[in-house]
Amino acid sequence: KTFTTFFKKTYSSSMEQLYEEFSQLLTNVLSEDNNLRQSAESKINSIQPTTQILLHLNTISTNMVPEIRQMSCVLLRQLIVSQGDKLAQEQPEALEPCKIQLLQVLQIETEPVVRRKVCDAVAELARLFIDEAEVNHWPEVLQFLYQSSTSQVATLRENALQIIKVFPSVFGDKLKLYTGVARQLFWQTLNDTEAQVQQASVMAVCSFVENLSHDTWKQFQELLPAMLLIIERAIVTQDDASLLKSFIEMCETASLFIKPHFSGVLELMSKSISSSELSDGSRQLALEVVITLSEATPSLMRKHSKVLERLVQLLLQMMVEIEEDEEWASQDDIEDEDSTSNAVVAETSLDRLACALGGRSLLPHILSNVPQMLTHQSWQYRQAALNVLAATAEGCSKHMLPMLDEVVTCVLPLLTDTHPRVRYSACNCIGQLSSDFPEKFQSSHHARVVPALVLVLQDSSQPRVQAHCAAALTLFCEDCPQEVLAPYLVPIVKILSSVMAAKLQELVAHQRKIVLESVLTALAAVAESVEKLFMPYYDQFMPSLKFIVQNAKSKDLRLLRGKAIECISLVGLAVGKEKFMEDASEIMAILLKAQTEQDEFEPDDPQIAYMMSSWARMCKILQQDFVKFLPVVMNPLMKAASHSPELAIIPSTEEALENDEDSGWEFITLSDKQKFGIKTAGLEEKATACQMLVIYARDLKEGFSPYAEQVCKLMVPHLKFLFHEMVRACAAESLPLLLESVRDSDLALLNRMWDMMRIHLLEAVNIEPDEGIHAMMLESLCKCVDIMGINCFTTDQYQSLVTHLQDTMRTYVEKTKERINKRNEEDIDEETEDSWLEDSDSEENILSKVSDIMHSLFSTHGSSLLPFFNQLLPSFSAMLGPDRPKCERQWAICIFDDLVEFASEECHLYKDSFLSHIQTYVNDPEPEVRQAAAYG
Numbered sequence: 063k064t065f066t067t068f069f070k071k072t073y074s075s076s077m078e079q080l081y082e083e084f085s086q087l088l089t090n091v092l093s094e095d096n097n098l099r100q101s102a103e104s105k106i107n108s109i110q111p112t113t114q115i116l117l118h119l120n121t122i123s124t125n126m127v128p129e130i131r132q133m134s135c136v137l138l139r140q141l142i143v144s145q146g147d148k149l150a151q152e153q154p155e156a157l158e159p160c161k162i163q164l165l166q167v168l169q170i171e172t173e174p175v176v177r178r179k180v181c182d183a184v185a186e187l188a189r190l191f192i193d194e195a196e197v198n199h200w201p202e203v204l205q206f207l208y209q210s211s212t213s214q215v216a217t218l219r220e221n222a223l224q225i226i227k228v229f230p231s232v233f234g235d236k237l238k239l240y241t242g243v244a245r246q247l248f249w250q251t252l253n254d255t256e257a258q259v260q261q262a263s264v265m266a267v268c269s270f271v272e273n274l275s276h277d278t279w280k281q282f283q284e285l286l287p288a289m290l291l292i293i294e295r296a297i298v299t300q301d302d303a304s305l306l307k308s309f310i311e312m313c314e315t316a317s318l319f320i321k322p323h324f325s326g327v328l329e330l331m332s333k334s335i336s337s338s339e340l341s342d343g344s345r346q347l348a349l350e351v352v353i354t355l356s357e358a359t360p361s362l363m364r365k366h367s368k369v370l371e372r373l374v375q376l377l378l379q380m381m382v383e384i385e386e387d388e389e390w391a392s393q394d395d396i397e398d399e400d401s402t403s404n405a406v407v408a409e410t411s412l413d414r415l416a417c418a419l420g421g422r423s424l425l426p427h428i429l430s431n432v433p434q435m436l437t438h439q440s441w442q443y444r445q446a447a448l449n450v451l452a453a454t455a456e457g458c459s460k461h462m463l464p465m466l467d468e469v470v471t472c473v474l475p476l477l478t479d480t481h482p483r484v485r486y487s488a489c490n491c492i493g494q495l496s497s498d499f500p501e502k503f504q505s506s507h508h509a510r511v512v513p514a515l516v517l518v519l520q521d522s523s524q525p526r527v528q529a530h531c532a533a534a535l536t537l538f539c540e541d542c543p544q545e546v547l548a549p550y551l552v553p554i555v556k557i558l559s560s561v562m563a564a565k566l567q568e569l570v571a572h573q574r575k576i577v578l579e580s581v582l583t584a585l586a587a588v589a590e591s592v593e594k595l596f597m598p599y600y601d602q603f604m605p606s607l608k609f610i611v612q613n614a615k616s617k618d619l620r621l622l623r624g625k626a627i628e629c630i631s632l633v634g635l636a637v638g639k640e641k642f643m644e645d646a647s648e649i650m651a652i653l654l655k656a657q658t659e660q661d662e663f664e665p666d667d668p669q670i671a672y673m674m675s676s677w678a679r680m681c682k683i684l685q686q687d688f689v690k691f692l693p694v695v696m697n698p699l700m701k702a703a704s705h706s707p708e709l710a711i712i713p714s715t716e717e718a719l720e721n722d723e724d725s726g727w728e729f730i731t732l733s734d735k736q737k738f739g740i741k742t743a744g745l746e747e748k749a750t751a752c753q754m755l756v757i758y759a760r761d762l763k764e765g766f767s768p769y770a771e772q773v774c775k776l777m778v779p780h781l782k783f784l785f786h787e788m789v790r791a792c793a794a795e796s797l798p799l800l801l802e803s804v805r806d807s808d809l810a811l812l813n814r815m816w817d818m819m820r821i822h823l824l825e826a827v828n829i830e831p832d833e834g835i836h837a838m839m840l841e842s843l844c845k846c847v848d849i850m851g852i853n854c855f856t857t858d859q860y861q862s863l864v865t866h867l868q869d870t871m872r873t874y875v876e877k878t879k880e881r882i883n884k885r886n887e888e889d890i891d892e893e894t895e896d897s898w899l900e901d902s903d904s905e906e907n908i909l910s911k912v913s914d915i916m917h918s919l920f921s922t923h924g925s926s927l928l929p930f931f932n933q934l935l936p937s938f939s940a941m942l943g944p945d946r947p948k949c950e951r952q953w954a955i956c957i958f959d960d961l962v963e964f965a966s967e968e969c970h971l972y973k974d975s976f977l978s979h980i981q982t983y984v985n986d987p988e989p990e991v992r993q994a995a996a997y998g
Contacts, residue, residue: 084109084117088130091137106137111145112156114138119163122180128173135179142186150190160187165206168221181221185228198234207232211247216256223251223262227308230266230273244270245281252288260292261305268312271319279319286323290330297334297344306347310354317358324362328352328369335376346407349377353411357418364423373415374427378435380408381446384483391482391524394576395618405446409453416457425458436472441481448476448487452494459498466499470507477514477531482524489518489527493534500541511538512550519557522564525577532561532580539587547591555599558585566606569614575622582607582622586629589636597637604633604645611652624672627656631679639683646684650691653680657694666743671750674699678757689765692758696769702751703776707785708741740785752780752792759799767803774800774815781826787835790826794838797823798845805849816850824855824862828869833908840911847918852926864930867912871937874905878947906949913953920964928968931961935975942979948988955980955994962998 090102106114118138125131142160149156164184171177184203191200198204203225210222226232233240248270251263267285274282289309296305312319320327334340334348352373356363363370383404399406416424428450435447451469455462462469473495476488492511495503504511515538518531535554539547547554558581565578585603589596610626630649634642642649656673663670677695681688728742755773759766766773773796780793797819804811823843830836843863847854855863916934919927940946941954958976962969976998983995 081117081120085121085125085130088121088133091133092129111141111149112153114141115156115160119159122167123163128176131173132176132179135176135183139179139183139186142183142190146186146190157187157190161200161202165202169218177217177221178224181224182228185225185232188225188232189229192231192234196231196235198232198236203232204236208243211251216254216259219251219254219259220262223259223266226266227262227269230270241278241281248282248285252285252292257295261296261301264289264292264305265308268308272312272315276318279316283319283322286320290323290326294330297340297348300341300344303343303347306351310347310350313351313354314358317355321362325366327355328366332369332372332376342402342404346402346404349407349411353414356415360418364419367423370423371427374424374431377408377412378431378446378450380404381449382440382442384442384445391526393526394574396526396576409449412450413453413457416454418457421458421461424454425461428454428458433472436476441479441484444476444479444481444484445487448473448484448491452487452491455494455498463499463502466495466503466506469495470510474510474514477518482527485518485524485527486530489530489534493537496534496537496541501543504538504542504546508542508546508550512554516553516557519561522561525574528561529577529580532577532584536580536584536587539584539591542591544592544595547588548595551588551592551595554588558588559602562603562606573618575619579622579625582625582629586632589633593636594638596633597641600633600637600641604630607633608649608652611656621668624669627653627669627676628672631676634683635679639685642683650680653677654691654694657698670702670747674702674747674750674754678754681758681761685761686765689762692769699751699754700772700776702744702747703755705744705748707745709739745786749786749788749792752777752789756792756796756799759796759803764803764807767807770800770803771811771815774818778818778822781822781839782829787832790830791835791838794835794842797842798849801846801849816846816854819846820855820859824859824866828866833905837907837911840908840915844911844914844918847915847922851922860930864933867915867934868937870908870912874909877905909949909953913956916957917960920960925965925968928965935972939975942976948991951983951986952988952990952994955983955991955998959994959998
């Protein structure tokens with residue numbers, strides 16, 4: 063009432079009319095009519111933010127319809143997220159009504175859903191008033207939290223916990239001061255008489271702990287027994303799944319918090335997974351807790367062998383929960399498997415478990431169950447056993463390799479099983495083994511595997527099995543040495559030709575395509591593997607491939623046509639330019655016609671990616687003869703590479719977009735429980751297009767120069783395209799290639815492009831989060847320095863590079879120390895050591911790139927580099943110490959070698975830093991160190 067009076071008094075009758083219109087707009091937003099809803103949303107967004115705030119506050123306070131109040135809360139929170147920072151800086155007074163009114167509403171709102179949405183809005187508003195120094199400029203919200211948490215009214219206690227859950231940093235810099243208060247608040251609410259308050263407390267603790275530093279965890283670990291009791295009751299009663307989801311998030315980011323009660327958590331979750339009284343969803347959430355802990359703390363999980371044994375048995379039981387489907391084997395349009403079914407969830411979990419724990423811990427439990435399942439009378443068990451082997455092969459590869467012969471012996475007979483789904487899984491298993499044991503599997507087992515696959519391909523009675531057999535053959539060929547596959551070329555080509563001819567007839571008569579799609583991919587893989595040995599078969603297949611491209615134009619045949627285009631390009635690449643040129647003109651005309659149709663393709667059309675990749679292969683085949691086709695292929699390629707994805711930052715509690723499988727959005731959780739979303743449509747095509755541009759620049763060299771500046775303008779900003787690693791990698795790889803393409807023809811353009819690149823490249827190197835791409839960027843920097851030579855940077859840019867190299871070496875040292883500390887603090891086993899060795903190899907690769915950069919700089923700058931080198935000298939000298947790892951000594955010696963070679967007149971000034979070391983290291987036990995020292 064107070065707010066309504068204030069509103070009327072302040073904003074006159076015209077505002078009252080606007081409020082009535084606004085209520086109608088909110089009603090329309092809730093409509094199922096898309097046009098009506100979108101029109102209402104557009105009109106609301108056109109209202110000034112300050113006016114929107116008042117309208118939302120009035121609605122939340124006075125509207126009698128709960129659904130409208132709820133929607134108004136959601137929109138107000140979104141407005142705070144999108145416009146709050148700007149309003150806080152430019153019109154802070156506009157937020158004052160929010161601070162007052164939302165806290166008042168929380169004390170009187172009776173609808174639980176609306177109340178939670180108001181809490182979410184309060185949490186988002188509180189986030190605005192925490193500055194960079196973590197000072198909270200809204201002290202009233204802290205007072206509200208304290209008063210509500212100690213209130214006699216259960217809903218107020220729940221409100222306080224909801225706000226902490228959504229924004230655990232609400233205490234700001236007062237956290238240390240409030241630690242005891244927070245612990246007491248959680249203790250009291252975990253032992254509350256109301257179940258809703260207890261559950262809200264668990265979720266608030268999970269969120270709060272994720273936001274704590276490790277050294278503060280201990281003060282809150284005493285809460286875990288009470289939390290587990292509440293979680294157990296919630297699982298039994300199958301209450302809101304958000305409780306377990308919050309616990310899973312905490313396990314992912316703060317797994318060691320539960321270390322004192324690790325066994326208790328595993329026992330509770332194992333009991334829940336095995337319960338026949340729980341829903342599939344509840345069992346799967348309990349399973350997710352165990353898998354998340356396995357991934358986050360593998361060394362702890364490996365110690366619980368009994369739990370692992372029971373877990374594997376439970377997963378195998380879930381994997382046999384498949385019903386018979388008589389139409390399965392004959393389906394031509396394959397829908398994705400139900401990702402929520404127990405069988406699929408269990409198989410995915412086994413895959414993750416194997417990758418997390420490795421074969422030493424997991425494989426014994428697999429092998430104690432799978433042999434009996436492989437001979438079980440029920441097809442579900444035989445299929446599940448094969449799926450287990452396929453799912454765990456990657457993670458257990460090190461320990462499965464010695465027994466690969468026995469595995470193959472068990473799998474091959476099931477290629478002729480009586481049930482089609484077992485045969486399908488046997489094909490899948492062969493394909494997976496081919497991928498997870500590349501070359502080793504093919505070289506050791508070709509004599510048994512290839513004839514068996516050829517035999518299955520002959521059976522056309524089960525199209526889905528036949529198609530998957532062709533897919534298995536594809537995977538086998540992809541990593542198969544030419545000399546291994548060559549003896550089987552005749553029977554493979556014979557069966558592929560026979561199946562292709564039959565399925566082309568089926569395509570024309572009945573539009574059935576599933577087998578034909580897989581056969582085209584297999585044919586391409588065979589040609590790619592045997593290369594020129596495929597030449598005798600070129601004329602046999604090319605007419606059919608051209609026929610498919612020319613005639614498969616309907617929407618449901620887009621994938622088939624794309625695969626045919628891919629197959630043509632791979633076959634042409636395999637046989638070489640001389641053979642391909644016999645009908646290159648006709649094929650290029652076909653592809654050019656298909657290219658001109660690309661403007662009519664829908665954004666998700668699979669032909670786009672196939673077309674781009676195929677043009678790149680044509681470029682490899684034709685080399686400079688391809689230049690004349692660039693005007694046709696570059697426009698759609700640049701369009702795809704220029705795609706800008708739709709982005710959004712939403713509150714963590716907003717799940718509408720995330721839960722919509724057709725929305726095309728993917729989300730990651732940022733700090734303080736916000737979610738960053740990106741619409742993925744077009745992203746893969748963008749990455750493919752960027753790869754193709756790199757290929758053109760690399761293969762055509764100066765022939766690509768007319769497009770160099772245009773591509774440069776595109777690629778430079780993509781050095782910081784954080785939404786796709788491949789895009790950044792391609793951007794980095796492209797820069798020296800683009801410079802190279804114009805170096806001999808246009809010096810002015812060369813310098814202009816380098817001016818565009820250099821500052822952005824240095825900035826990108828500084829912020830790149832992925833170590834592999836960081837190494838690629840450093841390599842790109844080396845090549846650019848080699849091309850541009852001395853004075854390629856300004857003084858400030860040289861200094862920026864020096865600072866980055868110092869930071870890189872400092873980070874390397876810190877990570878090394880961190881691993882040493884973890885060895886002292888945690889129980890480390892062999893698998894964890896293996897994982898750390900992989901991390902160490904990645905970091906050492908970065909160190910080698912530092913050495914490469916110094917080589918490029920010394921070789922192009924000589925003694926003029928020394929003022930900058932002097933700043934790095936302490937770091938390089940420290941790497942020469944006898945106690946340092948071999949990679950540090952090797953690369954440091956290489957750097958001093960370059961000093962001697964390229965700055966020889968001045969190198970005597972540094973002899974005390976390196977000379978005695980390289981004299982000693984000539985006799986080092988490590989050959990890489992000896993070689994570097996001997997060269998020096």
